[in-house]
Amino acid sequence: MSEEMQSTENQGTENQGTENQGIENQSIKNQSIENQGTKTQGIKIQREEMQRTEMLLGYDGIENLKNAKVALFGVGGVGGYTAEALARSGVGSIDLYDSDRVSLSNINRQIAALHSTVGKYKADVIKERILDINSCAEVNAYKVFYLPENADDYPLDKYDYVVDAIDTVSAKIELICRCDRMGVPIISAMGAGNKLDPTAFKVADIYSTKMCPLAKVMRRELKSRDIKSLKVVYSEEKAKKPEIQLYDSENNKPVPGSVSFVPSVAGLIIAGEVIKDLALRAKEEEYENS
Numbered sequence: 001m002s003e004e005m006q007s008t009e010n011q012g013t014e015n016q017g018t019e020n021q022g023i024e025n026q027s028i029k030n031q032s033i034e035n036q037g038t039k040t041q042g043i044k045i046q047r048e049e050m051q052r053t054e055m056l057l058g059y060d061g062i063e064n065l066k067n068a069k070v071a072l073f074g075v076g077g078v079g080g081y082t083a084e085a086l087a088r089s090g091v092g093s094i095d096l097y098d099s100d101r102v103s104l105s106n107i108n109r110q111i112a113a114l115h116s117t118v119g120k121y122k123a124d125v126i127k128e129r130i131l132d133i134n135s136c137a138e139v140n141a142y143k144v145f146y147l148p149e150n151a152d153d154y155p156l157d158k159y160d161y162v163v164d165a166i167d168t169v170s171a172k173i174e175l176i177c178r179c180d181r182m183g184v185p186i187i188s189a190m191g192a193g194n195k196l197d198p199t200a201f202k203v204a205d206i207y208s209t210k211m212c213p214l215a216k217v218m219r220r221e222l223k224s225r226d227i228k229s230l231k232v233v234y235s236e237e238k239a240k241k242p243e244i245q246l247y248d249s250e251n252n253k254p255v256p257g258s259v260s261f262v263p264s265v266a267g268l269i270i271a272g273e274v275i276k277d278l279a280l281r282a283k284e285e286e287y288e289n290s
Contacts, residue, residue, distance in 0.1 A: 049090075050062050053089055057280070061280060062090055064278050064280075064281060065090045065278055065279050066090055066091075066092040067092055068091050068092060068093065068160045069095070069159050070091055070095070070160060070161045070162070071095045071097065071154075071161075071162045071163065072086070072095065072163045073098075073162070073164055073175060074167065074189075075112065075122050075123055075126045075165070076098070076112075076122065076263075077110050077192065077263030077264070078165040078192055079098070079163065079165030080111040080112050080126055081268050081271070082267040082268070083130060083271075084111055084129070084267075084268075084271075085268050086271050086275065087129070088133055088134075089271070089275045089279075091137070091278075092136070092137055093138040094130060094139050094140075095139075095159070096123040096126055096127060096141045097123070097146055097154075098142075098143070099123075099143050099145040100121070100122050101122065102114075102117045102118050102119065102120050102122055104118055106122075108258070108260060109258050109259060109263055110122070111129075111264070112125040121141065123141035127139045127140075145171075146171050146175060148173075151174050151175070151178060156175075156178055156179055156182055156184050157182045157184060161184075161186070162179050162185070162186040163187055163270060163274060164187065164188040164189060165189045165267070169217060172188060173218070173222065173225070176188060176227065177225055177227065186230070186231075187231045187270055187273055188230055188231070189232070189233055189270060190212045190214045190218070190234035190235070191212050191214035191234070191256075192262050193239070193256025193257065193263075194239040194240045194256045194258075195235050195240065195258075196240060196262065197235070198261050198262050200235045200237035202236060203232075203269060203273060204231075205229050205230065205232070206231075206232050207223075210236060211235070211238060212234045212236070213239065214234075233266050233269050233270050235262075235266070240257065242256075242257045
């Protein structure tokens with residue numbers, strides 16, 4: 001190899017080294033900027049998993065979530081996604097109530113449903129998922145079916161918030177009435193079946209709802225029980241008529257059609273309301289008392 005070629009090769013290696021050094025310096029610079037950005041958020045900073053959330057909710061908001069105790073009744077198509085968002089937002093204590101097991105028919109829409117989880121209790125699957133997201137959380141999975149007949153077994157007054165993602169109307173009514181009597185905040189999911197428009201969901205008081213058949217029933221029943229208000233998530237989309245009709249094998253009732261992108265959105269909206277209410281409650285109380 002000639003001296004000229006050797007010199008050129010060495011120069012190429014040297015330039016490559018300079019280039020790598022430039023990349024490394026840029027990386028260090030970017031890291032410095034990132035660290036500087038984190039530093040400017042204040043000396044109170046949460047663990048890394050919560051930093052992006054803290055940017056919006058503040059340190060006190062994250063602390064409120066960490067100290068909050070939430071009950072979630074139903075962890076299927078709607079409730080499963082609510083649980084996911086509560087976990088990722090750092091809610092410190094979550095109790096899951098659901099007696100169902102994962103089935104093949106759940107795979108098209110439920111976050112707990114995989115071929116590897118078929119046959120497992122949904123509450124157990126969601127609990128495992130929450131703890132993998134936030135190992136500091138306290139999570140209890142109760143494989144029970146909430147009904148008016150066993151409602152006395154549930155100490156609802158220990159919760160800061162209750163999420164109603166139950167399908168059974170009588171159970172929804174009982175849960176809502178008990179929370180109302182105890183002064184426990186509750187948010188309720190209305191119908192998400194036979195719908196295709198995820199943008200049609202609204203957050204409203206139950207007495208301001210329209211178009212939703214389940215909400216219509218709930219308005220009548222809650223009014224007769226003197227329930228003054230209830231925060232709900234409902235859809236203003238007119239229900240679609242299924243192309244084919246399936247029936248429940250146990251009670252021969254029609255099964256509603258459902259897709260992945262509708263009940264999931266309802267669940268995330270519900271979680272957003274719970275998270276904002278819990279995280280910002282202290283600021284609102286401070287403002288009211290000032």
